Amino acid sequence: MKFSLEARDLNFVRGGRSVLKGIDFHLRGGEMVGLLGINGAGKSTFLRLLLGLLRPSSGQILLDGVDLQDWRRREIASRIAYVPQAFDVELPFTVREMVTLGRAPHPREGRFSAGADRDAVDRALTRLALQPLADRPCAELSGGERQRVMLARALAQETPALVLDEPTNGLDYGHQIRLLDLLRRLADEGRTILLTSHHPEELYTRADRVAVLKEGDILADGRPDAIIHESVMSALYAVPLAQIDHGHHRFFHSRETSSDGYPDA
Ligand SMILES: Nc1ncnc2c1ncn2[C@@H]1O[C@H](COP(=O)(O)OP(=O)(O)OP(=O)(O)O)[C@@H](O)[C@H]1O
Numbered sequence: 001m002k003f004s005l006e007a008r009d010l011n012f013v014r015g016g017r018s019v020l021k022g023i024d025f026h027l028r029g030g031e032m033v034g035l036l037g038i039n040g041a042g043k044s045t046f047l048r049l050l051l052g053l054l055r056p057s058s059g060q061i062l063l064d065g066v067d068l069q070d071w072r073r074r075e076i077a078s079r080i081a082y083v084p085q086a087f088d089v090e091l092p093f094t095v096r097e098m099v100t101l102g103r104a105p106h107p108r109e110g111r112f113s114a115g116a117d118r119d120a121v122d123r124a125l126t127r128l129a130l131q132p133l134a135d136r137p138c139a140e141l142s143g144g145e146r147q148r149v150m151l152a153r154a155l156a157q158e159t160p161a162l163v164l165d166e167p168t169n170g171l172d173y174g175h176q177i178r179l180l181d182l183l184r185r186l187a188d189e190g191r192t193i194l195l196t197s198h199h200p201e202e203l204y205t206r207a208d209r210v211a212v213l214k215e216g217d218i219l220a221d222g223r224p225d226a227i228i229h230e231s232v233m234s235a236l237y238a239v240p241l242a243q244i245d246h247g248h249h250r251f252f253h254s255r256e257t258s259s260d261g262y263p264d265a
Helices: 043-050 073-079 095-103 115-127 143-156 173-188 200-204 230-237
Strands: 004-014 017-028 032-036 058-063 080-083 161-164 192-196 209-214 217-222 241-246 249-254
Touching: 004 043, 017 043, 017 192, 017 217, 032 043, 032 173, 032 200, 043 192, 073 080, 080 143, 095 115, 095 143, 115 143, 143 161, 143 173, 161 173, 173 192, 200 249, 209 230, 230 241
Parallel strands: 032 192, 032 209, 080 161, 161 192
Antiparallel strands: 004 017, 004 058, 209 217, 241 249
């Protein structure tokens, strides 16, 4: 699916502090890109800028080659689905109704839940194993179940691109693996995926590219085996890490065994 999202010399200042400094980044159609960075690095801010939910202080964002500011909100939503970090607003909807909201950007005749909308919602519910919960009120779901509902809503949007902020957060281990494999499959089918993560290992086997956000800029951007490497990860997280390669996987462990890793008080 044709898609392109590009940041050019992107700067963002908040509360007098420069959060993002001159970012150049290009997300191309059909690739799955992981974004790593420590807490507070600016990952969520960067995603919100890419979605047009925040305005850059300077610089440009181009969606399919056209400045994002020239796109209407609904048009952006028909190109990019967004799954924000932890969504805990108490909305009085059932799971099916919540997922159906993903159809909102699509022009239709008549009301929600007609034909194509209903099929898209059913497909999304099935892909996230939510059919058994379809008629339950969202307010009564666990944190991980809600996260899956938000993912299903984004899938039902049937956009060429998905932008996800720590999508595996709060999911049990089985759902983490199923979700990441699903994202990989979607990329193989031609969708474009950008996700933030605090788990380099989960990106190593699945992402086509990994970018590292540090001190407001993209510190590194490249193939997973070059970026998810003990030298880059030790510098990024400021802990001495050793890597273990096993089959197609790569794992990390701390080189220090006796310290809790925080400076002494
Ligand atoms: N509403 C706000 N007002 C002022 N500063 C903010 C606001 N939200 C975030 N920040 C600051 O902007 C910086 C970037 O925050 P952001 O949430 O983008 O980081 P992040 O990389 O997504 O972090 P995490 O991994 O913890 O989710 C942080 O220093 C944060 O304190």
